[in-house]
Amino acid sequence: MRRAAHEPMDRSPPRIARGGWLDALRFVVGALIILYHFREAAPVPLPELHPVFDRGYLLTDFFIIDSGYVLARIYGDRLAVGQASLRAYARQRVLRVIPAHLAVSLILVAIVGGAALAGVAPSDPRWFDWSQLPAQVLLVQAYGVPGGQGWNAPTWTLSALIGCYLLLPWTCRALWRWPPVLVVIGAVVLVAAADLAASLWLGDPIFRLPMRYGILRALPLFLLGVAAAYYGSRVYVAPRLAGAIGLAAAVALVMMQAFGAFSLLSLGLMTVIIWAAGAIPVLRPSRLIEHLALMSFSMFLTNEVSRIVWFGLLDALGQDTLPSGARWALWSVGFADAFAAAAVFRYGFDRPVQIWLNPSRRNRAVGDHAAVAAPRASGAVVSAEHAG
Template sequence: MFNAGTGFAQASATPVLSRDGPLDALRFLAALFIVLYHVAERAPVSLFSLSPAFGRGYLATDFFLMLSGYVLARTYGARVANSEVDTWTFLKRRVQRIWPPHLVMLALFVAFFLATTAVGLAPQNPQWFQWDPLLPQIFLVQAWFVPGTSGWNMPTWTLSALIVAYALFPMVWRKVAASSRPLRLLAMGVCAWVIIDQAALMAFGVHGYQLPLRFGLIRGVPLFLIGVLVARLPVTRLAEQQALPLAVTSLAIVIGVQALGNFDYFSLALLAFLIYAAGASKPRAWRWAGAAGRLSFPLFLTNTLTAVVWFGLVRMLDAKLGLPIAAQWTLWALAIPATIIAAWLFERLVDAPLQTWIKSRSRSGGALAVGKMREASA
């Protein structure tokens, strides 16, 4: 069923990924669950103690990494396979997408820390604001086995790992696209990931997702490549016709399984199938999903600082007023919409204008280069 034929032609024939559909909705849901995972311990009673399922938010990060590989393969795969986009151009576009807003967010982190320190407000977690990890994080190399602790905008370790994945993508995709056995490749990729995870368990005594963030490449790159391999699977007629029911069923099983216990490998397999099923869906034109999907990256970037500010204010209120438990739970719950609002403001006021400016500069630079080439040949 999954024998797609050989050569670049079949790989390039995969339909272009539609926007404003199930995958955009899933991107937002995953980002939201990551936020919940990050604030779970800040609740009046830690959510981790209420149910072990809340402690498996790392699955949402793994889902994000696989989804990144899948989306990029479906978006750029045909152009990469046909050599319309070279490795440098592809990498430059991806770095331009993630690095500038990351720098803005990191500058806001530093400004917040300096301002609160100046007025005598010590951070609740001072280990997050040490200066040593700042330089590697500025250049997004903190997941490249850089010694030291993690801090500042810690979730950006995934961006650090993804930069390496982006650099590998064009070469990997050309080989993957040329294969006539995509299902076998996917099975090999999954086996390789399991071997890496078991090697981490034997060497360090923890699974890959529990390794210090400086080892982020070990976790991030293989999951990204699994997403790439999922994108190579042909979209069957059954998958296209039953895409939404299959996706909803997969998501429901993933959520239900977490209540039964720790079944990470099974959960990741279901998440990979969820990506495949959602990606097989016909164009939906769900405007709300498109808007939510656009918020996923700003939400990922901003949620840590928003939580630090929000819960710092809550802590000050509690110290002065002695908040009752009901008020503490209410303020904790309001942190979730607060992170969404902050992400929306960042997307509107920072990220979108910044990307517009970068694209205009790139077009101007390209036009200037073409003009100079014409002058030289005249």
């Protein structure tokens, strides 16, 4: 029988690649996380305009799910059969996060310490309690260790994700032997059960657990992303159909937020959107989208520092006495500056350090240079080292 002209020759799922919908999603969500962190600094706190601005926890959870999806798509098959070096994988995951995290932490400490020496007190001193700093710098605040509050608070996500990263090899070995549909069902049941357990025993739903329980919040969501990746790498869905499903999920997600959080359902819809984006081949990769997505880790890591510095300066100069229009203009400048600062950090520090840590001669190892510096050759999208 002759193949129809419109029927694809290759019915295997496409490999994820740079410059496509996954990258676009990463940047858009990263931008929304910056907006979430800037919400209370606006002349009129944004949640007073609509409660959707207080639902930034869903954006953080998006990045956790996306982390599991992308890492499992890149490394899952090799980790499952033992073809990847666990030592090299662990080294790359840790080194992808630690240098940038330490650099931003030192910058923030220098700014706060320098201001203190100059006699300038922060607007909210509780945010810079020195006793909270060690747990945050060591990235242990997501494992029940006291401390880690304030300062660059969103780094609890990095703390939790490092644990998820290191568990991925054994996760893939356990899951890759089962049918994809069963893995997805199991992951959904796990998230629902974890949410029920967290609500009963800890007093908060899983998607809003405080940072000291960060690993308990992140791991089920990370596994949901891993399950979506396993399904996406095994089950072919025509790109047009995948796109239609993803678009329908996005529309449903946006419409729901007009009426309420519907958090668990929102997490499910976000997972569908991520899966659909990965099921669409990147036929014309965009270098701009690729670079914007690569900047998302720096956006996550630096936006709190940008917010603290900008609005701390404005408070010291007495912005409360300014008219509303001027304050909105200054808020907008601060919001835009957060992107500029992230770009400077990305290209001035993070990218050069990662290239130095992962030179091309080490391409034989499982690492970020293969996924970052040569993404088109590997067909891989950089992992979600930044969740925010």
